[in-house]
Amino acid sequence: MPRLAFDIGFCAQLGKLQGTVRQGVFDAWEKFERLTLDQLFKDPGLKLETLQQARDRHIRTIRIDKGTRGVVLAPSSGDTFVLLRVMPHDKAIDWAVKQKASINTVTRSVELRDIAMLDELTPAYERIAADTTPDQRLFGKISDGDMAALGVDATTLRQARVLTSVEQLEVFAPYFPPDQREVLEYLAADFTVDQIWREVVAVNLAAAENDTDPVDTTDYATAINRTSTRIAVISDGDELRDILSKPFDAWRVFLHPSQHKVAYRASYSGPAQVSGGPGTGKTVVAMHRVRHLLKFLRDGERILLTTYTNALVAALRSGLAALVDDEELRERVDITTVDALASRVVSTSRRPLRGGEEEPRWQQAAQATGFTGTTQFLAQEYKHVVLAQNLRTQEEYEAADRPGRGRALPASARPLVWRTIQTFVDQLAADGLRTYLGTCSEAADLLGEKGPRYRHIVVDEAQDLHPVQWRLLRAASADRPDDLFIAGDPHQRIYDSKVSLKALGIKVAGRSTKMRKNYRSTHEILSWSTGLLVGRPFEQLEDDSRNETLLGYRSSLHGNGPQLHAAASAAGELDALVDRVRAWMENGVAPDEIGVTTRFNKDVEKAIAKLVAAGIPARKLRADSAEGTDAVRVGTMHSFKGLEFRCVAVTGVNEDALPFSKAVTPVEVDRLQHEADLMSERCLLFVACTRARDGLFVSWAGEPSRFVLEATRAE
Numbered sequence: 001m002p003r004l005a006f007d008i009g010f011c012a013q014l015g016k017l018q019g020t021v022r023q024g025v026f027d028a029w030e031k032f033e034r035l036t037l038d039q040l041f042k043d044p045g046l047k048l049e050t051l052q053q054a055r056d057r058h059i060r061t062i063r064i065d066k067g068t069r070g071v072v073l074a075p076s077s078g079d080t081f082v083l084l085r086v087m088p089h090d091k092a093i094d095w096a097v098k099q100k101a102s103i104n105t106v107t108r109s110v111e112l113r114d115i116a117m118l119d120e121l122t123p124a125y126e127r128i129a130a131d132t133t134p135d136q137r138l139f140g141k142i143s144d145g146d147m148a149a150l151g152v153d154a155t156t157l158r159q160a161r162v163l164t165s166v167e168q169l170e171v172f173a174p175y176f177p178p179d180q181r182e183v184l185e186y187l188a189a190d191f192t193v194d195q196i197w198r199e200v201v202a203v204n205l206a207a208a209e210n211d212t213d214p215v216d217t218t219d220y221a222t223a224i225n226r227t228s229t230r231i232a233v234i235s236d237g238d239e240l241r242d243i244l245s246k247p248f249d250a251w252r253v254f255l256h257p258s259q260h261k262v263a264y265r266a267s268y269s270g271p272a273q274v275s276g277g278p279g280t281g282k283t284v285v286a287m288h289r290v291r292h293l294l295k296f297l298r299d300g301e302r303i304l305l306t307t308y309t310n311a312l313v314a315a316l317r318s319g320l321a322a323l324v325d326d327e328e329l330r331e332r333v334d335i336t337t338v339d340a341l342a343s344r345v346v347s348t349s350r351r352p353l354r355g356g357e358e359e360p361r362w363q364q365a366a367q368a369t370g371f372t373g374t375t376q377f378l379a380q381e382y383k384h385v386v387l388a389q390n391l392r393t394q395e396e397y398e399a400a401d402r403p404g405r406g407r408a409l410p411a412s413a414r415p416l417v418w419r420t421i422q423t424f425v426d427q428l429a430a431d432g433l434r435t436y437l438g439t440c441s442e443a444a445d446l447l448g449e450k451g452p453r454y455r456h457i458v459v460d461e462a463q464d465l466h467p468v469q470w471r472l473l474r475a476a477s478a479d480r481p482d483d484l485f486i487a488g489d490p491h492q493r494i495y496d497s498k499v500s501l502k503a504l505g506i507k508v509a510g511r512s513t514k515m516r517k518n519y520r521s522t523h524e525i526l527s528w529s530t531g532l533l534v535g536r537p538f539e540q541l542e543d544d545s546r547n548e549t550l551l552g553y554r555s556s557l558h559g560n561g562p563q564l565h566a567a568a569s570a571a572g573e574l575d576a577l578v579d580r581v582r583a584w585m586e587n588g589v590a591p592d593e594i595g596v597t598t599r600f601n602k603d604v605e606k607a608i609a610k611l612v613a614a615g616i617p618a619r620k621l622r623a624d625s626a627e628g629t630d631a632v633r634v635g636t637m638h639s640f641k642g643l644e645f646r647c648v649a650v651t652g653v654n655e656d657a658l659p660f661s662k663a664v665t666p667v668e669v670d671r672l673q674h675e676a677d678l679m680s681e682r683c684l685l686f687v688a689c690t691r692a693r694d695g696l697f698v699s700w701a702g703e704p705s706r707f708v709l710e711a712t713r714a715e
């Protein structure tokens with residue numbers, strides 16, 4: 001029976017298609033389901049036409065509605081057709097005649113290239129290359145055999161061989177088949193053939209791993225089935241209606257094989273982890289994992305999906321709704337922050353301490369016991385030693401190692417510190433107050449007594465969780481296969497939490513995967529942002545004695561680099577912000593696709609006031625606000641964690657804001673803490689910049705942050 005499958009390129013167009021065109025696509029799909037091959041070719045409404053000028057006779061067009069045509073791959077064998085694009089009549093013909101489809105003998109998948117454009121470009125570049133020797137060319141050191149092993153076919157090889165620079169590769173790149181283009185980009189970035197084989201090519205072979213037969217390059221039916229990363233075969237009308245009706249998110253339908261492998265692995269024998277830089281799809285993988293686990297959930301069992309902020313809880317909720325249609329099934333997933341889970345478990349009427357309330361309370365406790373050191377020291381000792389190590393008695397505290405603390409504390413000084421901390425804790429309870437971490441500790445104890453609540457826990461933004469929060473999560477699920485699935489990125493650690501999962505007894509060795517492909521930001525934005533962190537050591541989540549790296553972390557999206565703007569004054573910086581946002585909007589970016597972020601709350605208010613006064617709708621980023629309100633979102637850098645926008649303005653990037661001196665422990669109070677705090681400030685700017693998909697604007701007034709200067713130098 002014939003069928004019409006859908007190429008990712010068509011799916012990406014969906015957001016821009018009108019309702020009548022979508023209906024036309026649905027009707028065409030239905031016709032393919034209903035008619036025989038012979039009837040299809042003869043159908044007067046469909047007009048499955050060949051094109052006279054076509055470079056590939058397998059590329060045809062079909063009628064979608066008046067004035068609109070679909071370009072399809074119509075293989076001469078098999079009966080699966082692929083809808084590649086939908087365009088106005090003339091444009092469709094013009095595009096269709098230039099394309100050529102083929103089956104890659106290494107990846108065994110269907111590929112599409114703009115052969116007309118490649119053929120047009122190549123002779124000109126051949127002439128330029130004639131002045132160079134082969135080993136001066138971009139891929140001069142890569143043998144034909146290695147190229148072939150990586151799936152670069154003879155046509156692409158001939159074109160790649162004439163390239164002499166990365167800039168030239170960028171000119172050719174949009175016209176190459178996407179998988180081959182990715183291989184060439186990795187080669188150009190000096191990755192070894194082995195690395196590329198393992199990380200780029202072999203993952204694509206997952207679907208065909210048992211297949212050792214020679215590839216039949218005419219068998220499109222088989223190849224289409226194997227191209228699940230770019231071609232969706234849909235056999236159910238409701239599923240298609242669902243895809244056509246929602247704004248299209250590629251991640252719902254097309255997972256990269258490396259993502260699929262991690263998310264849909266039948267079972268892990270214990271905790272599993274996925275790590276990777278910003279925008280590598282960790283949240284996407286976490287949501288798909290929940291979908292997988294839901295399929296096997298027994299009666300009475302529940303899943304906890306947890307993340308760091310309420311804004312992210314809201315995003316996960318709508319993401320999961322897009323992925324799992326069945327509402328009853330979705331209700332078996334609690335989506336919440338760890339702090340909210342803790343309050344629910346403890347079910348207390350005590351109020352959590354607000355930001356500015358903690359320090360005076362430490363002062364009171366210090367006065368009560370006669371402690372003369374800083375309140376900062378006490379707060380950090382409580383957080384990083386007492387709570388982190390779950391110390392319950394003075395004896396335990398006196399005997400404890402204090403890893404990560406940069407100031408020695410002799411045994412003789414510890415009883416007084418302990419008494420002061422206890423005074424702080426007791427006084428809080430007496431006043432009907434609590435701290436978030438203290439509540440997590442109580443909740444972990446309670447669950448330890450009552451038993452776990454969840455069959456599976458999926459953790460996103462794991463890098464910022466404190467050991468006490470991990471203790472709570474550990475207590476919330478029994479120690480069994482598939483108990484914990486953890487997604488996080490140590491480069492985005494912006495809250496002062498140090499954690500080694502290994503030390504907490506959460507062992508992910510052998511069940512840990514790193515993602516390298518960035519799906520969010522353009523290569524230009526990504527490489528500038530990565531410059532903020534280059535050369536700095538990052539402790540891995542699972543084991544703080546091992547370092548994580550951003551090596552091999554890449555994007556294949558291209559666009560403009562960040563625009564840096566030095567303003568003479570704060571007022572001038574706000575004017576520049578208005579100009580920038582207005583220019584984005586004039587270029588077709590909707591207000592709610594724009595994010596404006598800054599270090600301090602007070603500047604958030606100022607930016608909103610300025611934008612609104614200039615007639616640009618803007619409002620504060622809030623977790624509970626309805627999605628889709630057409631206004632620019634403005635928020636602190638901390639509140640932007642985990643989110644993304646088409647365009648982002650990062651403002652107020654001054655030396656006195658990043659690093660912010662009050663957020664950095666003085667070196668004389670604690671040397672190691674000082675270093676860690678500086679790193680958190682650096683990561684905060686990295687997080688802010690990596691929220692941008694294709695437009696990034698970074699501005700300051702007066703002296704720029706040292707981080708910006710370093711990133712610019714690193715380029």
Ligand SMILES: Nc1ncnc2c1ncn2[C@@H]1O[C@H](COP(=O)(O)OP(=O)(O)OP(=O)(O)O)[C@@H](O)[C@H]1O
Binds near residue numbers: 249254
């Ligand atoms: N396979 C995919 N195909 C297309 N888009 C994808 C794919 N995987 C992820 N994306 C998109 O990439 C973007 C980043 O994904 P996601 O938020 O999951 O990354 P992340 O690693 O959690 O990022 P961060 O750590 O920066 O918060 C999202 O827009 C997501 O929809």
